[in-house]
Amino acid sequence: MADPGKIQHSRKEAHDIAMSCSDDDTKPLIEYYNKTAETYDKYLDVTGKDIGALEYSKVIEKHQPNKDVRILDAAAGTGILGQKLKRLGYTNIDAMEPAIGMLKQAQTKGIYCDYICDMIRPDEKTQVPDDTYDVVCVLGGVTFACITPDSFPELIRITKKGGLFTFCMPEYTTKTQTIDPKFLQDNVEADLQALVAEGLCSKWSKEPVTFYDASQEHGKEKGDVYILIVA
Numbered sequence: 001m002a003d004p005g006k007i008q009h010s011r012k013e014a015h016d017i018a019m020s021c022s023d024d025d026t027k028p029l030i031e032y033y034n035k036t037a038e039t040y041d042k043y044l045d046v047t048g049k050d051i052g053a054l055e056y057s058k059v060i061e062k063h064q065p066n067k068d069v070r071i072l073d074a075a076a077g078t079g080i081l082g083q084k085l086k087r088l089g090y091t092n093i094d095a096m097e098p099a100i101g102m103l104k105q106a107q108t109k110g111i112y113c114d115y116i117c118d119m120i121r122p123d124e125k126t127q128v129p130d131d132t133y134d135v136v137c138v139l140g141g142v143t144f145a146c147i148t149p150d151s152f153p154e155l156i157r158i159t160k161k162g163g164l165f166t167f168c169m170p171e172y173t174t175k176t177q178t179i180d181p182k183f184l185q186d187n188v189e190a191d192l193q194a195l196v197a198e199g200l201c202s203k204w205s206k207e208p209v210t211f212y213d214a215s216q217e218h219g220k221e222k223g224d225v226y227i228l229i230v231a
C-alpha cells in the first residue's frame with residue numbers, strides 16, 4: 001500500500017529524470033533518489049525476491065571467496081547488495097553513494113563499515129585513496145546519468161592491483177539503449193578491451209545472471225556481471 005505523505009519511488013520516473021539530465025548536471029536525479037529513499041526498498045519489493053543482488057553476490061563469492069577482503073559497494077543506494085554480501089559472510093564492506101537520503105537508509109541496516117557520500121565522475125577523483133579495495137562492485141549504477149563507462153578508470157584507481165572491479169548491467173540497458181549508445185553492450189565491451197590494452201586491467205570476463213524485474217516492464221530480467229582484474 002502506498003504510504004501517503006511520502007513520494008513513492010518509481011523506476012520509470014527515475015529513468016525519465018535521468019534522461020532529462022545532462023552529463024554535467026545529474027543533480028535532479030540525485031535529488032529524486034533523496035526524496036524517494038524511504039520508499040525505495042518497498043517499491044522494489046525485495047522481500048523474498050532478487051533484484052540482482054543475490055545472483056551478483058554469488059558471482060563475487062565465486063571470484064573472491066575470502067570473506068575478510070575489503071569491498072566497496074559503489075552506488076550502494078539503500079544497501080541491497082551489501083545485505084546479500086554480508087549474508088554470505090563478508091565482513092569488511094564500505095558503501096559509496098551520492099544521495100544522502102539513500103545512504104541514511106543504508107545506515108539503518110548497519111551492514112557497512114564506512115559510509116562515503118561521494119560520486120564517481122569521469123576525470124575526477126573521489127576521496128578514496130589509490131589501491132584501497134580488493135573488490136569494487138556496482139549494481140544498477142552503470143547507467144545514464146549515474147556511472148558512465150568513461151568513469152571506469154576512477155573505479156580501477158581505487159581497486160588494489162590484482163583486485164576485482166565488477167559491475168552488473170541488465171540486458172535492457174545494454175540492448176535497448178537508444179538515448180546514449182555508450183551503454184550498448186558492444187560499446188561497453190570495447191571500452192573494457194581498451195582498458196586491457198591500456199594496461200589498467202589484465203583481463204575481463206562476464207557471467208550471465210537472471211533476476212526479478214521490479215518495474216515489471218521487462219519480464220524476468222537478464223543481465224551480466226562484468227569482472228575485471230586490475231593490473
Ligand SMILES: C[S@@+](CC[C@H](N)C(=O)[O-])C[C@H]1O[C@@H](n2cnc3c(N)ncnc32)[C@H](O)[C@@H]1O
Nearest residue numbers: 033075076077080099119120139140141146147
Ligand atoms: C538504481 S540505483 C541502485 C542502487 C543499489 N545499488 C541497488 O541496487 O538498489 C542507482 C544509484 O546510483 C546512485 N548514483 C547516481 N549517480 C552516481 C554516481 N555518479 N556515482 C555513484 N553513485 C551514483 C544513485 O544515487 C542511486 O542510489
